[in-house]
Structures are given as C-alpha cells and as structure tokens.
Amino acid sequence: MRNRVWMIAVWVVVTTLDAAGIGSYRGDAKSETPPGRNVPLPADRVVVDGHANLPDSVQPYEMFIPRRYLTKEFLLGKVEQAEDTAFVEISRRYTPYKLRLLKETYRAFIRMYEAARQDGIELKIISAARTYQAQSLHWNAKWKRLEKQEAFTSDLEKTRQILLYCSLPGISRHHWGTEIDLNSLEPSYFDTPTGEKVYAWLQQNAAQYGFYQPYTSRTSPNRATGFCEEKWHWSYRPLSAPFLVKYKELVTSDDIIGFTGDNTVKALDLDEWIDAVNPRLILPFPYGIPRVERPFSAGELLLPAVSPPKRIAP
Numbered sequence: 001m002r003n004r005v006w007m008i009a010v011w012v013v014v015t016t017l018d019a020a021g022i023g024s025y026r027g028d029a030k031s032e033t034p035p036g037r038n039v040p041l042p043a044d045r046v047v048v049d050g051h052a053n054l055p056d057s058v059q060p061y062e063m064f065i066p067r068r069y070l071t072k073e074f075l076l077g078k079v080e081q082a083e084d085t086a087f088v089e090i091s092r093r094y095t096p097y098k099l100r101l102l103k104e105t106y107r108a109f110i111r112m113y114e115a116a117r118q119d120g121i122e123l124k125i126i127s128a129a130r131t132y133q134a135q136s137l138h139w140n141a142k143w144k145r146l147e148k149q150e151a152f153t154s155d156l157e158k159t160r161q162i163l164l165y166c167s168l169p170g171i172s173r174h175h176w177g178t179e180i181d182l183n184s185l186e187p188s189y190f191d192t193p194t195g196e197k198v199y200a201w202l203q204q205n206a207a208q209y210g211f212y213q214p215y216t217s218r219t220s221p222n223r224a225t226g227f228c229e230e231k232w233h234w235s236y237r238p239l240s241a242p243f244l245v246k247y248k249e250l251v252t253s254d255d256i257i258g259f260t261g262d263n264t265v266k267a268l269d270l271d272e273w274i275d276a277v278n279p280r281l282i283l284p285f286p287y288g289i290p291r292v293e294r295p296f297s298a299g300e301l302l303l304p305a306v307s308p309p310k311r312i313a314p
C-alpha cells in the first residue's frame, strides 16, 4: 500500500515536470524526497523510477536521472562519449581495453568488482559503452562476413541472423553507458568451471549492486523473442530501467538508419528485441512498457530455421 502511494506520488511529480517542460523545472517539486531518504531533488535531475523494487544498496542519487541523459541523442549513442564528462574511461585494472561507462555505472561496477574479488571471483569488462557509429562499424563488418558465407539470400535474412547476437545500431543498450559485457563473449566460457563460478556469483550477487542480466535464457519470462541468452551482459538497472521507458517514448524506426542493411529495419518489429528483456529491467506500470508475452517459435526468429542458432564468427 505504501509503495502504491509512493508510486502514484512519483507519477504525479514526473507528470508535473513533463508538463513544465525540460529545463523549466524549479520550485515546489524541489523539496520532493523519496520516503526515508533525506536527499533533496537537484534541479537538473528528474525522478523517473518508482524505486520500490530497487535494492537498498542503491544510493539515493542513483534514483535521480540527469535530464540530459533522457534525450534521443544520448539514448541513441549519438553524443561524443569520448569527450563527454558523463562518461569515464575504465581503469586498466578492470579491463584490457580502452572503454568507457557512465560514471554512475562505473561507480557501481567498482563496488561489485571489489565484492567479487573478496569472494575469489575475477570480473573483467570486455565491452562497455558504444556510440551509434561504433555499433554501425561493428554491424557492417558482421554483414560483410555474412555476405561472404552466401548462406542467406535476402537482406532481411541477413539482418535477422546478425540480430541473434549483435544489436542493430540504435537499438543497442550499450549506447546508454549502463551495460557491461563481462569476462567472455563465448557462451562456452560459461560452461567451464571458472565461467560457471563467475556466473553463479553474478546471479547471486549482482542485483545488490544494481546489475541485472537483460538477456536471460530463452525460456525465462518475457524472453520469448529478441536476442539469445547472454550470460556476459549485465545492465545497471537504476539508470537503464528508466532509460528504456524514455527510449520507447523518443525513438522510432525512422531513427535507425545509416548502416548496411538499414533498408530491412521497416520490415522488423523492433520491439521484439527492445522489449524482450528480463522483466526486472522493466519499470512497473505506470512507468514501464507492456511486456512481450507470447510463445517462442524457432521458425519465427530464425530465417531460415536453424537449430541451434548459428553463431557468427567474432
């Protein structure tokens, strides 16, 4: 009951802020504070999350989303992430590569990394924030490789095949700076003793630090469509859950252009990929999106039907 009252209160605040227009917010709603949290709402931030489902370890500032994160350009990875002070370069202590994350995500990851280390688990970030441009290059390279295989005759078949493991530019959650790929992109790694231990630790502990696996097993709730299972991919929920809501509001298929095979986008229902994530990453009504809930048929996703899904050589 208390949660419900709080959710309604937040909804009222958000609606009021929206009505006031971005940038013009000031005054009375400023004193709005989450229950039990004595932190005023900074003027450049907006409460988007009902927070009722967030773990206690999530800090109050993480419930306040900087307004400029909630723009189409930002959510499409079209900001200059290398120059943007919202992003930080990840220390080589945590990754062998030159990668960036939103600073809030990074801070939470470091907390998780330290806890894992104390339990004898080593976490290594192998992919993090990606711009639209970077994802386009990645996508084009996959397309080129697939063309050489000559197994797929139509462009739409190629797109669907690549989409099994690689996101279209513009629908990648990696644009947001909230996503990390850990340890290995090979499903087989997670069948090794080390991989199994790492995954078990993440399943048990990651949520305490705000991280959830978006692409769980295809038999899990809400996962009948979309990307295949990715045990390496973890999402920082305090930001990514509200980002998804805003993304759905702002981005349409018209925005998904500028790469090889973009002519196929209109033939896809992009929501089959965007919405089909772990329900824990979807905010509850009235903030959330309707879930995709229908039986999975292999033939529907794979063209031509192959079983098990073909993995595209990295």
Ligand SMILES: [Zn+2]
Binding pocket: 127, 174, 179, 180, 181, 232, 233
């Ligand atoms: Zn990923």
